[in-house]
Structures are given as structure tokens and as C-alpha cells.
Amino acid sequence: MRIASWNVNSIRSRETHLQRWLQMAQPDVLGLQETKVEDAMFPHEFLEKAGYTAAISGQKSYNGVALLSRLPLEDVRIGFEALLPSDQTAKELGEQKRVISASVAGVRVLNLYVPNGSDLKSDKYKYKLAWLNCLNRYLNVQRQQGEAFCMLGDFNIALEDIDLANPGRNNGGIMASLPEREALRGCIGNDLQDAFRLFEPEVGHWSWWDYRSGAWDRDQGWRIDHIYIDEELQQRALSSMIHKAERGELKPSDHAPISLDLFDEVAEENDD
């Protein structure tokens, strides 16, 4: 099974890219972020032609997440409020559409678009930290569900120094500050692992390149898109990659897709 994530920066501007990449990469499940479209206008048709159904949580202009799958999508949950029904903060954070999950082939896939935070001095940064705090509470409920679990998306955080091209300049700033890194580490806990780092310990692998300043041509990027998996899925992990070539296409998203390949579950043999 191939599980993937991609911040497409508007699904309507990326239809041809998405169509081509689905055909080429053949993900079974794909979490999209920044769809930037309200649900009534979501372009289901071209995805259905490609063999995918979509569970969506969108809004006009900003944010928006979707889960595409060519396997059945079951028990879709939208927003933090789905697992935190009496949490007032979860309800308020639900105004921005950034959280969707579904069960696919026995795996609970949680797709997230973490707030960017803009600037350490801004209210948006406070929002980002409050959001991560709520995610922590949400995950502790999720951990009680007893489902094989995978959390993916655009985290807008480079967790380690090796996850950004310019640590000297950018460490401590937005997407690389200690409070947000600690907040994300708290969410990850001791049970989840960054799937990419199970296979690749080296520096120099990015998932986002700024449109400005020739960042792509200079390969000055950040690895801010991640796939985290629980202990059960770590045992099934085969490989994980960043589909960097997508960023070099004409009119690309500023993010590249990322993916994780899992062994399919083998039916237990019984000799008696």
C-alpha cells in the first residue's frame, strides 16, 4: 500500500499536475492540503475518472484538506471536534479546515494542514501553538482507538536542523523555532516515527521550496511535509520518498508530494 501527502496550493490550479502524478505514482491514499475550494465546488469529476474517491473538508480561498483513495474510505472524521466533542478550543479551531481522517484498509490516516504561523511575534504564531496543543489532546484520544495509525501532511515545521537548507539563517525563526518544534515533538511522543527518517538519515532532502528568490534553482528548501507512523506500521514500512521532480514541472505547487510504501498485511498462516 502506498500512502502519500501533497500540499497542492489550490486543487483547481493543479488539476493536470494531480492527474499526471496520480497516474504515475499510483498512490492508494493521498492526503491533500491547501485545496482552497469550498466543498460545493470541489472538482470530484477528474478524480473519479482517475479512480479516486475524495473525502473533503474545504473552505473558500484558504486552507482546505482532502483524502483521496482508490480503496474504500471509511469512518471519515472532520476537524479536531470529531474526537474532542466537549473541547471548546477544538470547536473554535474548526473554523479553519485543516483536519480530516479516514480509515483505509484498516489504517487510520490523519491528514493535517498545520498553520504556518507567519512570524514569531504575530497572533498567527500563537494560533499555531494553540493548534498543536489541541492536536496533542486529539492524538491522545486517537491512541485509545486501537487502530493502526498514520499522521501525514504539511506540518510547516522543520523538526531538525538537517531539515532546512539554511540553518544558520533560519534556525529559531518561523517553522524552526524551539516552541513549535517542542510542541510537535510532544505530539509525536515515543510511539510515532517520521517515516522518511527510517530510511534517510542525511541532510539535503526538502519538500518545500519558496517560489521567490530562485529557491528551487539553488535547491534551497525545507523538509516540512512529513508522514508519521505508529509501531505497527513501522514494522510494515518498505520505503519513503520525496517526489522532487514534481517541483520542477511547469506552474508547480511550491511543495513536492511525499510517500510511504507499506507491506500489505499478510494473512496469518495456521498450520494446525
Place this chain on the structure above:
DNA sequence: ATGACTAGGTCACCTAGA
């Protein structure tokens, strides 16, 4: 230095992204 690109919408400048 706080810029550069890209997308959506109120539409030719603004907000937001990261």
C-alpha cells in the same frame, strides 16, 4: 534590508502563504 513568486477574491490591489 523584510524584498522576491503564486493563488484567490473584493479584482489591479489586497491578503496569505512559508
